[in-house]
Structure formats: structure tokens, C-alpha cells
Amino acid sequence: MLDAGRHPKIRILAYSEVEGLKGRDGNFEIKIRRKARYVKEDVCNACGMCVTKCPGRALDAFDMGLRKRTAIYLYFSQGIPAVMTIDPEHCIYFTKGRCRTCEKVCDKGAIDFEMKARVETYPVNAVILATGLDILDPSHLTHYGYGKLKNVITGLQYERLINATGPTGGHLERPSDGKLAKKVAYVQCVGSRDLNNCAYCSSVCCMYSIKDAMLAREHDPESDSYIFHTDLRNVGKWFQKYEKRAREEYGVNFIRGRVAQIEEDEECNPIVWYEDTRLQEVKALKVEMVVLATAATPAKGARGLARLLGVRTDPYGFIQTKPDEPADTSRPGIFACGFCKGPCDIPEAVSQASAAAERVAAFISQTAGV
Amino acid sequence: MSLRQAVVRSRAYLCLECGICTGSCPVSRFNAAYSPRLTVERALLLDEEESLHDHEIWACLTCGTCDVRCPSTVDFTGFMRDLRERARKAGNDGICTHAETIEAVLDLQLSPNFRRSTSWLRSLQTSSRGKVYYFGGCLPFLDVIFEDIGFEGTKIGRSSVRLLNALGIRPAVSCDEVCCGHDAYWTGRIDLVRTLADINVKAIRRTGAKQVIFSCPECFYMFKHIYPDIVGDLGFEPVYILNVLLEAIDKVKFKPVNAKVTYQDSCRLARIEGMVTEPRQVLQALPDVDFVEMQRMGKDAICCGSSNWVSCSRVNKQIQIDRLTEAASTGAKILVTSCPKCNIHLRCALRDEDCKVDIDVIDLMVLLASHLGGGKRGT
Amino acid sequence: MENAAKDGFCLNPGTSVIPVKCSGLIKVSFLLRLFAKGSDGVLVLGCLEQDCRYFNGSIRCGKIVDETRKILELAGIDATRLGFHLISESQGREFKKIFRRFVKQFSKRGRRVATSSSR
The missing domain is CATH 3.40.50 (Rossmann fold)
Structure with a gap:
């Protein structure tokens, strides 16, 4: 991402939305709404002075709501471009009419409360969709108790908890009481491979859960990790070896059986009910925290964007691509790569991106005669 | 219905063997011998003998927790029902609880010239004809059978009618009403259900009702989901009493x-x-x-x-x-x-x-x- | 009944006798099914309470009959169609009286009367 940010021939229009696409056969005009971030992108250097003084607060979406951020914020520290954004819904000036503290402390003069969203059009020869994924909100799977039981969190929340730059500085402090979670259950297939929810395998959960379980053991060798899985679908090169390592070197416990229900005791310890299908026994396991490997879905806006661009999606909102040209969508000149066209992991997404770039090059040379 | 048909009808062939059914099953928590997953697996092997003569098939509560959670949408309770229908024919009957009294009450209701008493509804406002019908089902009978544990079925029925009266509804009731057949349905006696459905629907149609109110969830389920398959268009709409109450709860x-x-x-x-x-x-x-x-x-x-x-x-x-x-x-x-x-x-x-x-x-x-x-x- | 028979008593045609080991063994379902099969009336006869070999057989039977009668009423069948009497083996004349009186209720219909007896 840093490479792309620095590249002289790549222009990143962050904090923007596509509003429309006109034209055909490599002669498109794309309309892009550049939302007002109330901070001048070319002036701000993300020094962070405003953040230290901003009185507004909102849940931090990047930290999966595990902590609060200020109303003026940097979405995440490695983001490109590294500039602040004011969230008008939580900014004291925008909601109550006075404050403007950030404006006062910014010695660069980067704050601009008068900034308006503007629509720009660009002539383009091709479009690549790479809108990525969102995760399924598992609240409606009431038997897992997400949203009701405090110590049941999603894989992405866990990712933030165990991350050194995360809200707990990388300590596995569980949400209910901040106690370090020593016994953690990782529940696979939450909404995935489920005909009532996402009837496909999200494909990344088995591997990231193994990684998560190993990380927990690395942080605290005394801890216990349990992975509850339907079938382990670690199908990539060396993936199985990774699982073997988790079992042998890290002592991660693997239990075959989809978790049926999660209950809670008086101390908010989740109790996981499941059938160990190998032993054919129904059991309950008391743990200190549960991590749900929730199904990955196409990004929330992907379906709308696809409609805007006139490309077909499947019933789940994944962009449809051609079987023989997996980067080509239903509309010539528009290509797709990564999770927006179907579940895939990072290495696969990277190779798909290269493929899409190559298809674009070929397309342009054919249509524009370069 | 062969075992193979039961497998197809319930889509049991989609089973992932994930175990969410058995893990969710209230019976399996206490009875290690019963497992919905293993029942399905045995059937998938088309082991008729073992499937049909397993006494544990009568352990299923048909509560539907497994159905709701099954990622492959296997209709396990439906499968159980089909299996029971077949097992019954093969001589594997379930044990009938309460000394078969409930079964005998059913036999009585099926006897010729059966006309139930509606005297248990006296002093309440009911009629013999009307747009709205109240289906009491077996409530008064259960009252007698479970007197020793203080169950008051009649009171449930009477309370329902009282509430309807309070809303200004004077429901029709009929002496020709019989058991809804819910338990017969789930224990695989579909012929019996057909007979009962026929009697009930005719009895209700005679009252001229366009809406039938139920206080028993099981009766409501039968009328809403099973009867239309058996008798076709009912000619009236089954409604659960809570919905009637909710509409006018402010009154x-x-x-x-x-x-x-x-x-x-x-x-x-x-x-x-x-x-x-x-x-x-x-x-x-x-x-x-x-x-x-x-x-x-x-x-x-x-x-x-x-x-x-x-x-x-x-x-x-x-x-x-x-x-x-x-x-x-x-x-x-x-x-x-x-x-x-x-x-x-x-x-x-x-x-x-x-x-x-x-x-x-x-x-x-x-x-x-x-x-x-x-x-x-x-x- | 045998004592009554010595007296020259014979059952009405259409009466069936169902001997049971003890009236306490009779179940509600059993009595209800007799009605379901079309009996006009069922007369349950048991031993005197103090004669019961199993201490509470006759008492139990009384409860069963009460319960059955309640169900019969709800099913629109007159509870008097279920008769219940405790008599001793020697009371042949008494039995005759009870039986005649019970059958009389249904004589106009002239149908079958089932009798259940513990002897």
C-alpha cells in the first residue's frame, strides 16, 4: 500500500465514493464523490496534535468498537494517505455549534470546517473492483450469544485485542472485567457453510483461528486454546504443516464439532456446549473468552456499487466473474479481484490483483490501441 | 414411505456431520444413547433394521432446536416423524404415557355420534355460529387427567374466552370439535390426522367462522401448517390468540x-x-x-x-x-x-x-x- | 355372579362380562375405550374395600371411575352410564338388584351392556 501511495503514476482518492460510470469499451467517465473530511489532504501531516485536544468521542470502527476515538481521527496508523478526518456526526462543532479546538491547535492550518463534498469526473479506460469484505454480524445467531454475552467476541475484535497497537496493547483482556483470558475457545463456521446464512466457506477462518490460537499461547504459555471446527479447511501450500505445528509445538486443542450453544455463568465465563463428534459425546466447556470466526461477506456497499457500475453479482453480493477469465466481470472494461468476487486469502488476493492489472493492460491495448 | 424417501424428503443427505444438532438437543444433554446426528447417519447408511427398531426414536421431543440451527437445513423433526410412521408399522410403538388415557380420549372422540360438552364454558359468552371461532382442543380433558398436579386446562380455555369477551368478541364453539391430532402427527399416524382434520374443518365450517382463534400453540400449528396440506383450503384463517389480544390490548x-x-x-x-x-x-x-x-x-x-x-x-x-x-x-x-x-x-x-x-x-x-x-x- | 346364577339369574342378551384380576387394575383408558367401541353403559363391580386383597384396589378403582366419569361428561356422555358398585362375593341377590337397575336405564334402547367384574 505504501508503494502505491508513493508511486508517481498512482493517485489515491481516499474517502471517496463512486457515483456513476458513463461510456463503454474503454472510454469511461467515472463520477466520484469526494466526501468532505474537513481537513486539507495536502496540508495535514498527521502530527496528531488535534487528536490530543479533541473533546468529541465515538466508537473506533477500526478497533471494532473496543475503544473510543476522538471526533477528529486517523482511521488507522498505516492508512494512506496519512491525514486526519473529522467525523461530523460526533464533532462538537458540527453537532453543538462551537468548539473548533482542532483548528486552534493545528499549526499547519489544515482544518477547514467550510469544506464541501464535491463530485469529480475522471476519464478512465478501465475499472478494477477491489472492495474487499465485511464480516457477518452474528447477533442474529442467538445461540452464540454475541452481543448479549460480554466475553463472546468476533475474530476481528480478537485481532485488535491481541495487536500491540490495539486497545489493550496486545493483552488479552476480556471485555467483561478486563481479566486476562487464559482459556479461549475459537468457534469456526459462525454463519459460514450455513444454508440459512452464508452458504459458502469463508475460506480464511480456519487459518486465522489457528494463528489466533497460536498467538494466545505465545503471549501466555499457561493459556489454553480450543478450536471447535466442522472440518479444518486448511487447503493451501504448507497450511497443513501449520496446523501440525499448532498441535505439536503450541499444544492447541482441536475439537471436531460445531458449537451448539454458548451460555454464561455468574462470572461471565462463557460455557460452550457442543458435541465432540469424534467421541460422540455432548459436552460443556467453561472458558474465559470465546472468539467467533464469523462468516466473511462482500463489503456492505459492494452490491450498490455493482448496480451503479452495471456488473452482475451473485445472490450473496459477490461480483460475478467469467469462469475462463476470472478477473473479468460481466461488463467489458470492468475487472475485479480479491474478496469482492469470492472468498480468498491474502496471497490469493495479491495474485488476483496482478491478474486484474494484466487484464487491464491487455484491455487498454486492445481498445485504445496503445 | 421408505427410509430412502425419508432421507430425501428431509434433505438428510446434506448432513455435514457437524454435530450442532446433537449439541443442541435437550435430550442428548442427559441421554447419551440418543443423538440426532447418529440417527441421521444410521439412516444415511440405509440400515433399515437398526433405524426402525431403535427405541430411542421415541426420545425425540420434536422441539425443533436442531432444525433451527442445522446449517444444512435438514428437517430433522420431519425425518423423525417419517421414521416413526414406518417404525410403527414395523412394530416399534412408543410407550404411551399416562396409562394411555390420552389415547383413549382420542378413541372416544372418534367414536360415532361423539358430541363433546361445552358446559365447561358456561357463564361465558359463546355462540354456536359466528365469524370468529374458538378452538379449545383437549384442554378440558387434560384437566381431568392432570388434576393431581393442579393443572387447570379448563381455566386456560375459560380465561381465553373471557379475554375474548373482554375485547367484545363472542366466539362460536362447537360440540363436534375433536382433538387437533398434533401428537398423532408427530408420532407418525398420518391417517388418524386426516380423519381428525376432516372432522374439525367440517365442524368449524358449519359455524360459518372465517377466523379461528387458538390458545394452544400445538393446535394452532396443526391448523396453520398441516391441515392445509390435508384438506386444502380451510375456508377460514387460523389466528393465535396473542395476536388478537395485541391488536386491542389498549382497550x-x-x-x-x-x-x-x-x-x-x-x-x-x-x-x-x-x-x-x-x-x-x-x-x-x-x-x-x-x-x-x-x-x-x-x-x-x-x-x-x-x-x-x-x-x-x-x-x-x-x-x-x-x-x-x-x-x-x-x-x-x-x-x-x-x-x-x-x-x-x-x-x-x-x-x-x-x-x-x-x-x-x-x-x-x-x-x-x-x-x-x-x-x-x-x- | 355365580351366586346370582344359582338363583336363576341370567344376564341380558348383549351383555359381555370382562373378568379382571382386581378392579384396581382397571385403567381409565380401558373404560373409555369400552365406550368408544359403542357400549351403552359399563358397570364396574369390585370387592368391598375391607375385603381387598391388595389393600387399596377398590379405593383405586373408585378414583379411576370418578376420573372416567368426568371425562365422559366432557365427551357428552352421561356419567350415569358408568356404574360402580363394591359388593361381596356372597351378595348374589344384591348383584341381581344392581344389575337390573343399571340395565333398566338403557332398556328402551335395548343395546349391549358391558359388565366389568372382579370375579
């Missing part, structure tokens, strides 16, 4: 309850109809009611532990005591039920020597009717 005044109450979801209402908020809305419309929720509620509620009158063993008692303990742990003094069967089974378990729980089990209709402000005396 009725209730006396304060002054108690902590919790609610036992009915399998048919919560899991099949998705009626989770309605009973809670009605309960919370009562003044001064301190409503608390059990951990396992709504679609995750635990079945009252016994159904279809085919199993009543130590396992069933354990399920019931477990549920009652959960209800009491909320601090509630009253456990409200909407299914008469829940009421019977939980009341019965309260008297078990292993049950150390003190809680009142009261039907929702009875609770509502007994708190009607002003008007007539209690039923």
Missing part, C-alpha cells in the same frame, strides 16, 4: 401483578412461528410486572422436556428440573407458559423429589384473565 385494563415473572417459550410458537416478542409484549402490558428473561429464551429456549405423550423418563424429568432451576435462578416467582403441555410438564416436575425449586407455573391466558380489571369475578 383492556389490567390490575397490577406486583411480581417478578419469566416466560417459557413454546416450541411451536417461538421456533416455528417465530413468535418471540408477542408474548413478551403482552406480558409487559400488565401493570407492575417485573419481567425477567431466562438465558435460554426465544428460539434457544429449552423444551419443557416431554412431548407427544411418548416419553416420560428420568431424562425428561432432568430436562424439566434443569429448566425450572434456570427459571428460578432469574429470581422470578412466576413462570408463565403459553403451551398447556409446558404447563403440565413443568408443574409435574415441580413435585419431583429432586426438584428444589419454588416457582409458580401459570398459563399466560390465566395470568391475563385473572388480572382483568373490573368486570366479572374470576373463572
